[in-house]
Amino acid sequence: MTAPSISSPRLMARLRRMGEIGALEGGGVCRLALSDADREGRDQFVAWLEALGLTVQIDVIGNIWGLRPGLEEGPPVMIGSHIDTVATGGLYDGTLGVMAGLELVEALNTAQIQTRHPIAVAAFTNEEGARFAPDMMGSGVHQGALDLAEMRATRATDGSAVLGDELDRIGYAGPVPAASMTPRAYLELHVEQGPVLEAEGVAIGAVTGVQGISWTEFTITGQSNHAGTTPMSMRRDAGVVAAEIAIAARRIAEDAGPPQVATVGVLELTPGLVNVVPAEARLTVDLRHTEEAQLAASEARLMAAAEAAAEAEGCALTARRLARFGPVTFDPALVDRIAAAAKARHLTVRRMPSGAGHDAQMFAPNCPAAMVFVPSAGGLSHNIHEHTDEADLVAGAQVLLDVVLNLAGAVA
CATH class of the missing domain: 3.40.630.10 (Zn peptidases)
Incomplete structure (x- = not known):
């Protein structure tokens, strides 16, 4: 043969x-x-x-x-x-x-x-x-x-x-x-x-x-307003909340250490104009880890951070799971x-x-x-x-x- x-x-x-x-x-x-x-x-x-x-x-x-x-x-x-x-x-x-x-x-x-x-x-x-x-x-x-x-x-x-x-x-x-x-x-x-x-x-x-994979889509709804005339203390800026979520995802990965990773792959602002406070933001967060317990802990921490950021800015928050597979x-x-x-x-x-x-x-x-x-x-x-x-x-x-x-x- x-x-x-x-x-x-x-x-x-x-x-x-x-x-x-x-x-x-x-x-x-x-x-x-x-x-x-x-x-x-x-x-x-x-x-x-x-x-x-x-x-x-x-x-x-x-x-x-x-x-x-x-x-x-x-x-x-x-x-x-x-x-x-x-x-x-x-x-x-x-x-x-x-x-x-x-x-x-x-x-x-x-x-x-x-x-x-x-x-x-x-x-x-x-x-x-x-x-x-x-x-x-x-x-x-x-x-x-x-x-x-x-x-x-x-x-x-x-x-x-x-x-x-x-x-x-x-x-x-x-x-x-x-x-x-x-x-x-x-x-x-x-x-x-x-x-x-x-x-x-x-x-x-x-x-x-x-690795286990967790994909979440966040949608933040605030209020569109003039970038020059709206005082900072009176804004409901969806973009700020999105930024806070993105930073939280990075900190979660850094605090957990390898092999935890976190990625914001999509970030969109509406209406997307230079002189308008964003009324809406959409972003995705991809979390991955080889251990189920750590992946779940990272998910919980991310959700808590997102909810706190939205509340602080007076915005509404919705989260939709796009994918979830365990290790x-x-x-x-x-x-x-x-x-x-x-x-x-x-x-x-x-x-x-x-x-x-x-x-x-x-x-x-x-x-x-x-x-x-x-x-x-x-x-x-x-x-x-x-x-x-x-x-x-x-x-x-x-x-x-x-x-x-x-x-x-x-x-x-």
Whole structure:
């Protein structure tokens, strides 16, 4: 039996082709979930699945996977990730995991290797949550953590569209029921999206789990008034309250220390005029931590600070939860397999948690799940200049292939 190996030219060709879909001037891509560019990317993915002889399945939330049969029936070993991006995304975030799955199957086909168990390659809907919140939506519905009807009714963050309508419009509301299949095991290859592996000169990250994520949207309502004639003591300035919340989020992260992080990603003032006291402000706060108790404590402190700031300024405050996922621990035995596969290839390896959310966390409660990380140059991600060296991409895909082959059981 010929040992299967990753083809660098094939892997890179698929990554470049997907990068052409929704390409941005100056580099990077924009394939927001359920946009026309996302539809084109899905069409290309389906074409590749069919060309490899896989049976294509699409479920009711638009998740797509191709199934390579095994000698035995049963749940597959699944490789998955996503092809949707943020508005200024890079070439590898999410897409690498899907393209590596395709290359893995082609490597097995080329080596004429059969497996005892089936193998599936999947792309999940709206992992990023950039256009529709929450993130990890497709995998969440797939694994029963999120409600299909509620997700279909989700309105876009800019208010312009409803998810279910867009899913229908692009033709990817499939017939397969939600939560219809849990794999034998789930694996995901991803760029680190952080600086640790590159800084330490390590080739492979064996990911031990994912931080808990809390997204909250605050809306503050004050009173619009003239910036020159309204005394400071008589203002109801929504912008001031928003600033207080942003500063509170930063202080919470600093006081808690690593790995607590806090980010204000959206901040909008209305009417947004230089000489008018803001009547309304909207901002989002992203809190993350590896421990549930600390994440909950940070959430409570943030809410108390927001309420106090609004009361002090005489403004009304509403808070809406956009997403909330608890910390996840990946299967230790599967993490061990990844580390062992890396060492067998003479690659340096580091066990590490993920600071970003991933589809793998939705599978972890229901089946063995784990992730493989490869370095991100400069730690950049969600950035058009995101980059990972070709040798690192291939190394990660090869480790993924070795682990999947071990789990699926090669048959001579």
